[in-house]
Amino acid sequence: MIRLDNVSKSYGGSIIIDSVSLTIPGNQTTVLIGPSGAGKSTVLALIDGIEAPDSGTIMIGCDPLTPGSAPQLRRRMGYVIQDGGLFPHLTSRQNIDLMAKEAGWPLLQRRARVDELCALTRFPANALERYPAELSGGQRQRVSLMRALMLDPPILLMDEPLGALDPVIRAELQDDLKAIFSRLTKTVVLVTHDISEAAFLGSTIILMRAGHIVQQGHFRDLVARPGDPFVSQFIHAQLRRLTTMNEGAMQSFLRHR
Amino acid sequence: MKLGKVGLILAMAAAAALMVVTADAGPEIRIGSKKFTESVILAELASKLCASAGANAVHLPGLGGTRFLWDALLAHEIDVYPEYTATLREEILAGERIAGEGGLETALAKRGLRMSRPLGFSDSYALGMMPQKAQQLGITKISGLAPHHSLRFGLSDEFINRADGWPALRAAYQLNPADVRGLDHDIAYKGLAEGAIDVIDLYTTDAEIGYYGIQILDDDRHVFPANEAVLIYRAELEQRAPKAIQAMRRLEGRIGNAAMRSMNSAVKIGRRSETDVAAWFVAANFGVAEAGSTDTLAGRLLRRTIEHLRLTLLSLAAAIVIALPLGIIAARRPKAGQAILALVSILQTIPSLALLVFMIPILGIGAPPAIAALFLYSLLPIVRNTASGLSSIPLSIRNSAIALGLSPVRCLQLVELPMASPAILAGIKTAAVINVGTATLGALIGAGGYGQPIFTGVRLDNFGLILEGAVPAALLALAVQGLFELAEHYLVPRGLRLRRETPP
Ligand SMILES: Nc1ncnc2c1ncn2[C@@H]1O[C@H](COP(=O)(O)OP(=O)(O)OP(=O)(O)O)[C@@H](O)[C@H]1O
Ligand SMILES: [Mg+2]
Numbered sequence: 042m043i044r045l046d047n048v049s050k051s052y053g054g055s056i057i058i059d060s061v062s063l064t065i066p067g068n069q070t071t072v073l074i075g076p077s078g079a080g081k082s083t084v085l086a087l088i089d090g091i092e093a094p095d096s097g098t099i100m101i102g103c104d105p106l107t108p109g110s111a112p113q114l115r116r117r118m119g120y121v122i123q124d125g126g127l128f129p130h131l132t133s134r135q136n137i138d139l140m141a142k143e144a145g146w147p148l149l150q151r152r153a154r155v156d157e158l159c160a161l162t163r164f165p166a167n168a169l170e171r172y173p174a175e176l177s178g179g180q181r182q183r184v185s186l187m188r189a190l191m192l193d194p195p196i197l198l199m200d201e202p203l204g205a206l207d208p209v210i211r212a213e214l215q216d217d218l219k220a221i222f223s224r225l226t227k228t229v230v231l232v233t234h235d236i237s238e239a240a241f242l243g244s245t246i247i248l249m250r251a252g253h254i255v256q257q258g259h260f261r262d263l264v265a266r267p268g269d270p271f272v273s274q275f276i277h278a279q280l281r282r283l284t285t286m287n288e289g290a291m292q293s294f295l296r297h298r
Numbered sequence: 299m300k301l302g303k304v305g306l307i308l309a310m311a312a313a314a315a316l317m318v319v320t321a322d323a324g325p326e327i328r329i330g331s332k333k334f335t336e337s338v339i340l341a342e343l344a345s346k347l348c349a350s351a352g353a354n355a356v357h358l359p360g361l362g363g364t365r366f367l368w369d370a371l372l373a374h375e376i377d378v379y380p381e382y383t384a385t386l387r388e389e390i391l392a393g394e395r396i397a398g399e400g401g402l403e404t405a406l407a408k409r410g411l412r413m414s415r416p417l418g419f420s421d422s423y424a425l426g427m428m429p430q431k432a433q434q435l436g437i438t439k440i441s442g443l444a445p446h447h448s449l450r451f452g453l454s455d456e457f458i459n460r461a462d463g464w465p466a467l468r469a470a471y472q473l474n475p476a477d478v479r480g481l482d483h484d485i486a487y488k489g490l491a492e493g494a495i496d497v498i499d500l501y502t503t504d505a506e507i508g509y510y511g512i513q514i515l516d517d518d519r520h521v522f523p524a525n526e527a528v529l530i531y532r533a534e535l536e537q538r539a540p541k542a543i544q545a546m547r548r549l550e551g552r553i554g555n556a557a558m559r560s561m562n563s564a565v566k567i568g569r570r571s572e573t574d575v576a577a578w579f580v581a582a583n584f585g586v587a588e589a590g591s592t593d594t595l596a597g598r599l600l601r602r603t604i605e606h607l608r609l610t611l612l613s614l615a616a617a618i619v620i621a622l623p624l625g626i627i628a629a630r631r632p633k634a635g636q637a638i639l640a641l642v643s644i645l646q647t648i649p650s651l652a653l654l655v656f657m658i659p660i661l662g663i664g665a666p667p668a669i670a671a672l673f674l675y676s677l678l679p680i681v682r683n684t685a686s687g688l689s690s691i692p693l694s695i696r697n698s699a700i701a702l703g704l705s706p707v708r709c710l711q712l713v714e715l716p717m718a719s720p721a722i723l724a725g726i727k728t729a730a731v732i733n734v735g736t737a738t739l740g741a742l743i744g745a746g747g748y749g750q751p752i753f754t755g756v757r758l759d760n761f762g763l764i765l766e767g768a769v770p771a772a773l774l775a776l777a778v779q780g781l782f783e784l785a786e787h788y789l790v791p792r793g794l795r796l797r798r799e800t801p802p
Binding site (some may be wrong): 086089091112115116118120122123124125126127128129130131132139140143172173174175188 | 694695697698699700701702703704705708712713716717791792793794796
């Protein structure tokens with residue numbers, strides 16, 4: 042469980058996170074969603090202790106997160122940064138097992154763990170010796186995910202892991218992620234722009250706008266009992282277009298039969 | 299880590315270079331000379347004789363002007379150099395109004411110095427004409443010039459301006475020529491030979507006298523003071539290297555005007571090296587044969603290459619050791635970074651010659667001040683490239699390194715330095731290439747290296763000698779460049795090269 046209490050953060054005078062309180066339940070997937078610039082990435086950075094809040098407290102499990110405790114607490118968290126953050130000078134394998142090596146894992150154990158993760162994320166083993174520049178976008182995302190999972194942390198923070206992927210790969214990875222999450226039973230916090238992705242992957246959805254939490258709940262709740270006009274607006278902006286386009290596509294599909 | 303390896307290799311090469319140059323026996327005697335042929339020959343003669351008495355004689359040729367050598371002698375940086383009595387009396391010790399030879403010796407003794415007896419020749423000012431013209435007018439003495447107002451005088455600027463030069467001469471002989479112009483000394487000779495001018499000033503030992511067959515006019519009213527060549531040396535040398543001093547003083551009274559003129563001429567006109575000419579002279583006059591001479595082209599090249607490499611490698615290694623941390627600090631702390639970069643940039647703007655000269659009061663002459671100056675020059679490219687290489691790493695990379703749990707130090711070692719390595723290597727390469735070029739200037743303060751033949755060649759107007767230094771220097775710069783390109787290939791992680799080849 043992760044808890045934020047009255048957490049605020051500002052950059053250069055403008056308030057980015059405005060007195061946010063929220064609880065992220067353990068062992069399930071929570072999706073942070075909201076328009077660009079809402080502060081989603083900042084919330085993840087705060088949880089990981091990369092950024093320190095100006096005020097408020099953050100609890101990771103039962104431990105308060107402070108600049109002093111952050112290095113320690115961070116070991117419980119795997120963090121996939123918004124654009125992957127892979128080290129370009131290291132191969133996929135070196136990226137993945139860097140921390141295990143630092144922790145002194147023997148070679149065989151590291152190899153076994155990487156093989157396991159390749160199977161889990163359906164990453165082709167022959168691409169392990171390639172550099173990030175030699176991988177496709179989807180493969181890079183898988184490497185980032187493996188790197189975050191390497192030391193088997195109980196918490197997984199993922200910032201738009203499926204951004205900038207083509208729809209087919211994206212759907213495939215969504216399936217994979219869902220399978221992985223259900224298999225691993227971790228506390229997952231995932232950021233996305235996409236409401237259908239949020240609905241598909243998350244048990245809880247947190248909708249953010251301009252540094253505030255607008256509503257937190259199941260997708261059903263957000264649709265059925267929007268706490269704010271913005272909620273329905275945000276959900277329907279994406280779904281309506283999809284439905285109308287689907288209808289059009291369906292009709293032309295039927296016509297041409 | 300790979301950059302560490304480079305540093306280690308450089309440090310080892312530098313240490314090896316240092317050792318090669320410091321092996322030799324016998325008391326060391328450092329002999330300096332001024333920046334003109336005659337002085338270099340005299341110092342070379344002294345050095346050969348010292349060496350024949352078992353001393354480890356080191357000649358630092360063409361160091362600079364009178365003041366420079368005098369100060370170097372007082373500061374114990376050299377032990378011996380050739381000087382002239384009139385220069386001592388009227389220039390160096392002008393304030394003390396010294397009369398007689400005894401006076402000069404006392405004045406020197408007060409400063410812990412000794413003077414040899416005159417070597418034989420006197421290097422005074424004189425006037426010269428082409429013999430045909432002189433005969434035609436019946437002139438043999440300077441006093442004979444007075445009636446001929448139409449003679450064209452071409453005098454060196456220094457001579458015109460020195461109180462004991464033209465003004466004194468003019469007053470003593472009541473000369474009143476219509477046409478007196480200031481000329482460069484070398485051009486004056488050519489003008490005289492071609493008949494464009496009739497009378498020039500000269501030094502009595504100038505090589506050109508014999509070459510052009512110039513007639514020297516007798517100074518019948520004794521306006522020009524005798525200016526006898528002597529060797530001055532530090533007094534303690536008589537205890538430290540008595541045999542060498544004794545050997546060196548065998549030159550006393552042995553070099554006449556004609557002998558000196560012919561040696562000057564052998565170098566300036568005959569294009570032989572000062573070393574050669576001096577070797578011939580000591581062999582002919584004192585039966586001293588060259589012992590274990592390394593003065594073949596290959597030997598000279600090897601010696602200079604070692605000297606040059608020593609200058610560049612030591613300074614570069616030191617610069618890497620200091621500049622890398624400075625660059626890291628500059629990238630981490632922008633405020634301090636600005637100060638650091640400003641400071642090393644200011645160092646860069648000091649002209650290299652000036653920087654070399656600044657180093658002399660602190661480190662003396664020879665290799666150490668040259669290495670220090672080169673070190674200071676090498677800082678900027680390395681600091682700047684390290685700092686910019688590190689700061690150009692995207693924030694997301696740094697954040698993901700921290701998020702993974704790397705400590706700041708490990709993050710620097712495993713992620714940031716390798717990612718900045720192309721920029722850092724490029725900085726080191728720039729420093730090294732500049733260093734190889736600038737190190738040639740070290741020859742001006744006695745550091746040796748490829749600059750030695752270059753500056754001797756410039757002094758003697760000998761293109762062959764200039765090439766002997768310039769070509770290896772250029773080749774070395776190219777080799778350094780090539781070596782770094784190779785190193786880049788081997789040291790820069792392949793993943794980074796990929797990224798540069800395929801723009802995102
Ligand atoms: N280091 C920083 N310095 C200054 N401003 C920042 C910094 N990081 C984020 N911001 C600002 O904070 C706001 C929220 O940024 P954040 O990255 O959290 O948004 P986001 O919800 O993740 O957006 P996106 O969906 O586009 O990724 C933005 O307006 C951004 O410009
Ligand atoms: Mg974001």
